[in-house]
Amino acid sequence: MKGFAALYAELDATTKTNDKVAALARYFSSASPEDAAWALYFLSGRRIKNLLNSRKLHAWAIERADVPEWLFGECYDAVGDIAETIAHLLPAPDHTDDRPLSWWVETRLLPLKSAPEEAQREIILEAWDALDGVERFVWNKLITGGFRVGVSQLLITRALENVTRLPGATLAHRLMGEWQPDASFWAQLTAQEDGAAQISRPYPFFLAYAVDEDFTALGPSSDWQVEWKWDGIRSQVIARGGDIFIWSRGEELVTERFPEIASAARALPEGTVIDGEILPWKDGHVLPFALLQQRIGRKNLTKRILQDIPAVVLAYDVLEWGGVDIRERPLDERRALLDSIVGAANSPSLLMSPLVGAQSWDDLAVLMRDARARGVEGFMLKRRTSPYRVGRQRGDWYKWKVSPLTVDAVLVYAQRGSGKRASLYTDYTFAVWDENRQLVPFAKAYSGLTDAEIRQVDAYVRRSTIEKFGPVRTVTPELVFELAFEGIQRSGRHKSGIAVRFPRIANWRRDKSIEEADTLETIRAMLPPESAE
Amino acid sequence: MTANIELTERGLYCPQGDFYIDPWRPVPRAVVTHAHADHLTSGCGRYLVSRAGDRVTQARLGPNANRVQTAVYGETVTINGVRVSLHPAGHILGSAQVRIETGDGFVSVVTGDYKTEPDATCTPFELVRCNLFVTESTFGLPIYRWRPQAQIFSEINAWWRANADEGKPSMLFGYALGKAQRLLAGLDATIGPILTHGAVERMTRAYRESGVSLPDTHYAGSTDKTMWGRAMIVAPPSARGSTWLRKFGNVGTAFASGWMQIRGARRQRSVDRGFTLSDHVDWPGLLDVITATGAETVYVTHGYTSVVARWLNEHGRQAFVVETLFAGEREDSPDNLADYADEGAE
Numbered sequence: 001m002k003g004f005a006a007l008y009a010e011l012d013a014t015t016k017t018n019d020k021v022a023a024l025a026r027y028f029s030s031a032s033p034e035d036a037a038w039a040l041y042f043l044s045g046r047r048i049k050n051l052l053n054s055r056k057l058h059a060w061a062i063e064r065a066d067v068p069e070w071l072f073g074e075c076y077d078a079v080g081d082i083a084e085t086i087a088h089l090l091p092a093p094d095h096t097d098d099r100p101l102s103w104w105v106e107t108r109l110l111p112l113k114s115a116p117e118e119a120q121r122e123i124i125l126e127a128w129d130a131l132d133g134v135e136r137f138v139w140n141k142l143i144t145g146g147f148r149v150g151v152s153q154l155l156i157t158r159a160l161e162n163v164t165r166l167p168g169a170t171l172a173h174r175l176m177g178e179w180q181p182d183a184s185f186w187a188q189l190t191a192q193e194d195g196a197a198q199i200s201r202p203y204p205f206f207l208a209y210a211v212d213e214d215f216t217a218l219g220p221s222s223d224w225q226v227e228w229k230w231d232g233i234r235s236q237v238i239a240r241g242g243d244i245f246i247w248s249r250g251e252e253l254v255t256e257r258f259p260e261i262a263s264a265a266r267a268l269p270e271g272t273v274i275d276g277e278i279l280p281w282k283d284g285h286v287l288p289f290a291l292l293q294q295r296i297g298r299k300n301l302t303k304r305i306l307q308d309i310p311a312v313v314l315a316y317d318v319l320e321w322g323g324v325d326i327r328e329r330p331l332d333e334r335r336a337l338l339d340s341i342v343g344a345a346n347s348p349s350l351l352m353s354p355l356v357g358a359q360s361w362d363d364l365a366v367l368m369r370d371a372r373a374r375g376v377e378g379f380m381l382k383r384r385t386s387p388y389r390v391g392r393q394r395g396d397w398y399k400w401k402v403s404p405l406t407v408d409a410v411l412v413y414a415q416r417g418s419g420k421r422a423s424l425y426t427d428y429t430f431a432v433w434d435e436n437r438q439l440v441p442f443a444k445a446y447s448g449l450t451d452a453e454i455r456q457v458d459a460y461v462r463r464s465t466i467e468k469f470g471p472v473r474t475v476t477p478e479l480v481f482e483l484a485f486e487g488i489q490r491s492g493r494h495k496s497g498i499a500v501r502f503p504r505i506a507n508w509r510r511d512k513s514i515e516e517a518d519t520l521e522t523i524r525a526m527l528p529p530e531s532a533e
Numbered sequence: 534m535t536a537n538i539e540l541t542e543r544g545l546y547c548p549q550g551d552f553y554i555d556p557w558r559p560v561p562r563a564v565v566t567h568a569h570a571d572h573l574t575s576g577c578g579r580y581l582v583s584r585a586g587d588r589v590t591q592a593r594l595g596p597n598a599n600r601v602q603t604a605v606y607g608e609t610v611t612i613n614g615v616r617v618s619l620h621p622a623g624h625i626l627g628s629a630q631v632r633i634e635t636g637d638g639f640v641s642v643v644t645g646d647y648k649t650e651p652d653a654t655c656t657p658f659e660l661v662r663c664n665l666f667v668t669e670s671t672f673g674l675p676i677y678r679w680r681p682q683a684q685i686f687s688e689i690n691a692w693w694r695a696n697a698d699e700g701k702p703s704m705l706f707g708y709a710l711g712k713a714q715r716l717l718a719g720l721d722a723t724i725g726p727i728l729t730h731g732a733v734e735r736m737t738r739a740y741r742e743s744g745v746s747l748p749d750t751h752y753a754g755s756t757d758k759t760m761w762g763r764a765m766i767v768a769p770p771s772a773r774g775s776t777w778l779r780k781f782g783n784v785g786t787a788f789a790s791g792w793m794q795i796r797g798a799r800r801q802r803s804v805d806r807g808f809t810l811s812d813h814v815d816w817p818g819l820l821d822v823i824t825a826t827g828a829e830t831v832y833v834t835h836g837y838t839s840v841v842a843r844w845l846n847e848h849g850r851q852a853f854v855v856e857t858l859f860a861g862e863r864e865d866s867p868d869n870l871a872d873y874a875d876e877g878a879e
Contacts, residue, residue, distance in 0.1 A: 012796070014805050067675055074840050075676045082798050088676035088794070230720070425796035451801060452774075 003031060004039055004101040005135040010264060011149045020151060024159030025424075033183035034102035040189075041181035044156055044338040051112045052120060054082060061125055065089035080416055080423040090128050090136065095259055097130035109142055153204075154391055164190045169390050172204040199241040203273060203327065204390040205234060205249050208380060211398035215361040218381070218398070218522050224385050225331060226356040226364065228376040229399055230314060231289050231501070232279035233488070237261065237313060237350075238269040240323070246278075254278075256297060258311050264347035272341065274315050275388070276353065281312040287488050288374040290499060314353040315342050316380075319388055327388035334388070364400075369403040373528065377486060378402045403451030404484035405500075405526050407432065407518045408509055410439055411479040414461040415472050417446070425461040425473065426454055428505075430483060433519045440520060442496035443485065448505030457508075458500030477514050480513060482507040488526050496521060536665055536830070537615070537635040538643070540855055545643060545667065547633055550615030552581075554631050554643045557857065558686040562616060563767055566645025567628035568593045568710060571835075581610060583619045585656060585743065587628015592739040606656065622647035624812050625711030626740055631660050641665040642826065646835070648811065649818045650682060652732030653718040654711075654745050663752055666828035668856065671744060671813040672791050673837035679815045681790070685808050686719035689789070696785040697725045697763040704778065706804070707789045714747060716767055716789055722748040725763030728756055730777070732769045768847045773802070791799075791815075823850070 003338065024043075028036050062072050067089060072205070108123050115123065115254040127139050129355040131177060141147050153172070160171045174189050176198055211218075218224065236251040244265045246255040255262050268274070280287035280295065295309045318338045319327050326334065343354050356379060360363045364379060371378055378401035386396035409430035417426030427446050431439035449457065457479065464476040484506040489498035498522075538547050544556035552562040559576035566572050568582075568589045581593055582590045583605040591598040604610050606629065609618045609718050614636065619629035624646040631643040642663040649658045689705070696703045707713045709732040717737065720727060723725050727750045729737055734752045739748060761781055770788065772778055786804040791811025799807030813836075814822065823831055823845065832855040833842045845852035 012800075016805070022839055065675070071675065071840065071844065075674050075835070079676060079795055084796055085676065088678075268815055423795055424801065451803065455801070 001101055001104050001131060001135045001139065002098060003027065004035065005131075005133075005138045007039065008149060009134045011151055014072065015150070017155060020155050021158045021162070024151070024156060025162040028159060028163045032100060032102065033186035034106075035100050037181040037183065037189075038101050038105050040156065040175075040186075042142065042147050043149070043151050044153060044175065045147065046181075047147065048113070049145070051109065051143050052124075056084070056117070057124065057140070057143065058082065060121055061086040061089065064125060064128060065091070076187075076475040078423065078452045083144045084137055084462060086140050087133070087137035093129050093132050093136070095130060096132065097135075104139065105142070112143070160189070166190070166192070167315065169204070172390050173201065176204060177247065178253070199243065200238065200245040200253070202236040202238060202245070202247040202251070203275075203325075203388075204234070205275070206389045206397060208397040208399040209392060209394050211381060211400040218361075221358065221361050221364065223384055225335065227316070227353045227380045227382070228356060228371075228374065229378045229380045229401065230279055230286065230353070231375075231377050232277040232286075232292065232314075235276060235278050235313065236319070237265045237268070237273045237274045237276065238320075239265055239270060241310050242270070246368040248278075257301070259301065260306065260349045261311060261313050264313075264349035267340065267345040267347060267350075269322070271320060272352075273318065273320035274313070274338070274341070275317040275319055276313040276315040277473075278311055278313055280309050281351075282310055288375070289501065290489055290491070291486075310349070312349045312351055314351050316353050317388060329387070329520075330385045331382055332384045348355050366404055368400075372487070375400060393441040401486075403505070404486055404502075405488060406482050406484050406506055407443075407523055408480055408512060408516065409443065409483050410477045410514045410517045411439055411457070411475060411481060412439055412477055413472050413474055414457075415421045424454055424458040426458070428457075428481075430481060430503075431477070432517055432523060434496075437521070439514075440496045442494065442498060442520070442523065443483055443500050443503040445481075445483055445503045445505050448484075449508065453508060480509040480512040480514055480517050481505050487522065488528075490527060496520060496523075498527065534637045534639040534664065536641065537639050538641050538665070538667070540832075544857070545582045545855070547612075547641075549614060549635055550612040550617065550633070552612055552615075552617075554633075555645060556650055561711075562612070564619075564631050565590070566622065567625055569625070569646070569708075572645055581612075581617070581619075581627040581808055583621075583627045585621075586629070587741040589626055589736065592735060593657065593710070606659075620659045620661050621656035621875055623650070623652055623655060624648055625652075626655045626743060626745060627713070628655065630659075630661055632663065634861050639664050643667040646667055646671065646813055647822075648814045649822060650679065652715055652812070654714045654740060654747070660822065660825050661790070662825075662827045664828060665830045665832065666823060667832040667834060668819065668823060668825045668841075669813065670819065670833050670836035670838050671840040672811060673819060673833070673841040675816045677791060677794055677811075677815045678817060679809065679811060682719070682810060685789075685810045689716070689719065689787070689810075690721040690724065692785065692787060693720070693765050694724050700762040702761045702781050702783045702784045703765045704772075704781065704786045705789060706763060706773060706787065707767065707768045707810075709733045710876060712789060713737065713767050713769070714740045714745065714811070715812065716810070717747045717750065718745075720748060720765060725765060726751060726756075726760050728753040728764050728766040730766070730768035730772055732771075733767050742751075773804075820844075844847065 007023060007027040011020050062069060076085045104469055112120055112123055131139050157168045158170050161168050179185050236247045238245040244262045246258055248254050280292040291309045295305055298305060315338055316332050381398040381400060383396045409432050411430045413427050413429035414425040415427040417424055429441050429444050431441045434440045461473055461475050466474045483503050485500040485503040487501040489499050537549060541702055543558045543560055545554040552564055553560045554564050555566055555572040556563050557574055561578040563577040564581045573593055575594055580601045582601060582603055584605045587603045594746040604619055606621050607621055609616050616634040618632045620632055622628040622630045622645055625788055628645060633641045640663040642661050646669050647658055651657050693703045707716050713733040714737055719847050727748055729750045730753055775855055787806035787808055788802055788804045789810045791813055793807030793809045831850055831852040832859050833846055834855040838854040842852040842854045
């Protein structure tokens with residue numbers, strides 16, 4: 001645990017990516033394969049779920065730290081993170097411990113899941129007595145999850161590149177999907193030759209950058225393939241080994257959530273991988289994304305739901321054909337191939353992402369005016385000669401989004417953030433005026449302010465609290481913010497009757513008083529016509 | 534015997550002596566624990582401060598400086614029949630606890646801010662027994678337990694050395710009055726030149742004039758690039774993100790403060806390193822001091838007031854929360870505190 005805790009401390013102690021990459025590379029080149037595999041597992045944001053009820057952790061910490069419950073609560077309020085709070089409160093360990101990360105995970109952490117309570121307690125207390133400072137914090141974090149230390153997949157890949165001398169794309173691909181963190185995985189990951197590829201493994205997604213306002217830099221519009229930018233679930237559909245796998249961009253296997261798509265994919269030839277967007281789609285039109293969310297939320301996919309909210313894949317690209325990785329071929333070629341593949345599959349659940357015909361950038365700007373009415377977020381611009389790259393890279397793929405809608409709203413509730421914002425009130429609820437000049441909450445937003453502004457709002461929240469409900473504080477309405485959001489829909493589940501998509505803070509309107517905030521009526525006027533829903 | 538101080542709109546007041554302790558509005562007569570802005574208000578008729586704090590107080594007060602009277606630690610000054618003496622609080626140079634003894638033998642002690650850990654730049658904390666103890670509680674939570682400063686200073690110096698070896702200046706943020714000078718005293722001047730921001734430089738001068746020995750420093754504004762590669766630059770927190778900072782190019786940044794104990798507070802400031810070094814008493818120190826004073830009654834102010842008061846009440850001591858004007862802003866918000874000594878920054 002010492003080596004991994006030291007790595008954690010090093011990563012946590014710098015905001016510079018080069019330093020982080022260097023620290024990771026040092027760790028990976030010196031750790032045992034077992035430790036390296038587990039470190040990779042946790043640093044890439046994976047976690048072992050449901051190890052232990054956090055109430056128990058809480059209770060044993062109170063017992064060991066010998067503080068009353070209320071004082072523990074006050075400490076948690078100041079720290080904002082349960083793992084860290086406990087690490088600060090426990091007495092110093094009575095001995096030091098040199099056993100490695102893999103030992104702690106395999107013989108202590110994993111057994112927690114099925115152990116009886118008394119055995120769990122013993123494991124936890126033993127760990128607390130043996131682990132010091134950062135080690136103890138890291139151990140707690142392994143249990144509670146949310147292991148944020150500012151390490152992206154890209155940084156991990158760069159560090160592994162340094163250590164293994166393998167190309168980043170190969171490593172990124174080998175890290176996708178589900179894998180067992182053990183020595184043999186580490187051996188496969190770092191092997192110079194590809195072994196038998198795991199049949200379910202998706203490719204890393206190529207992501208687009210937001211386009212700059214200046215289109216002249218992109219050259220003539222004819223160099224670009226233009227598609228609508230859809231608001232769904234970016235996915236890969238894989239047909240390999242006689243089986244179908246559907247992965248979301250969050251690297252979650254969602255095959256069973258979309259039986260109609262899986263069944264359409266059975267028509268794909270062996271060794272095909274398609275990149276596309278899962279959308280709720282009916283009678284040739286996209287449905288609001290909220291409906292897809294509703295469908296995902298259901299445990300049982302009843303016939304009724306499959307009928308009311310059918311899902312389709314709009315195919316964007318083909319990455320593998322006949323079992324061969326074709327990501328390096330130019331987009332034009334891949335698109336033509338995709339067209340023939342989708343045509344041959346001939347299924348209502350597998351469609352081509354339509355191209356947008358336009359003669360110039362100006363034409364596109366005109367078409368953009370209707371984007372919202374079409375239920376799209378704007379355009380995707382893809383260079384016709386481009387390969388399918390890894391991650392978010394500039395140059396070949398751009399997203400050109402419709403300008404957001406904006407509303408001036410009043411801050412009414414605040415809640416603590418998490419991660420680096422855990423000790424601050426950063427999650428806000430905003431309200432607008434209804435017909436009776438009452439403030440009605442209508443949106444939550446978490447981002448958009450600078451760190452300095454967040455601290456000012458935090459101070460305001462604490463100074464102006466009217467009431468506390470658990471983690472939420474009601475504040476005196478006084479601050480006005482301009483909120484931006486991508487879309488707006490009617491909602492029976494919200495008191496305001498509307499739901500907004502991707503709300504964020506665009507500006508702190510210090511120049512406005514709450515009387516000048518917008519009304520519900522103004523917002524309703526932004527709703528799409530009833531028939532479009 | 535009855536309590537000889539009370540809370541008024543202008544601050545803690547001794548009716549019999551007709552003076553205030555650390556008033557937050559101008560009053561005819563003020564006894565001041567130390568020169569930080571939330572304890573020293575300008576515009577009072579007369580001030581009593583410790584002799585050790587004379588220079589720094591004058592540096593802060595400017596035009597009001599001629600109204601300052603001083604007393605050496607332990608010297609008794611009689612004000613309207615009340616015996617007043619100042620005792621080292623160990624917080625910053627000249628910081629004092631105010632001991633107030635009235636005719637009936639009742640003794641109150643007002644700590645201002647204090648710490649029990651030694652500090653090379655000021656006289657160590659002295660325990661004063663009393664009936665009524667008015668204590669600060671800035672870090673009044675059990676999550677605040679300080680590691681020995683020798684460890685922290687060796688981490689700071691190691692960080693500086695590593696930066697210097699890469700030719701990268703080190704920028705260390707700490708309050709301009711007190712923290713900055715304590716940092717200077719702990720730096721290993723063999724690593725490279727030590728530069729100071731203007732606000733730090735002024736206070737450092739006042740320390741030197743008071744006889745505190747500190748390593749040689751250069752006012753950053755009068756240095757050039759050739760000095761920066763191995764330099765340690767000590768600056769107030771308000772210099773973060775300023776144009777002043779940008780001229781040094783790629784710098785390593787760190788913040789020295791008790792708040793750095795908490796990961797979220799550290800990360801929020803987007804500095805490379807956070808060094809937990811505080812000029813306030815930690816939780817175990819706070820409880821030890823309170824017990825050792827023998828006080829029957831404790832007033833808790835400046836910080837986690839309700840937490841400390843509740844803990845004391847649950848442990849058989851009579852404790853009350855005393856809200857100060859600054860409490861609302863200071864209690865929960867390290868950031869207001871962080872910048873309190875920074876006025877006059879470049």
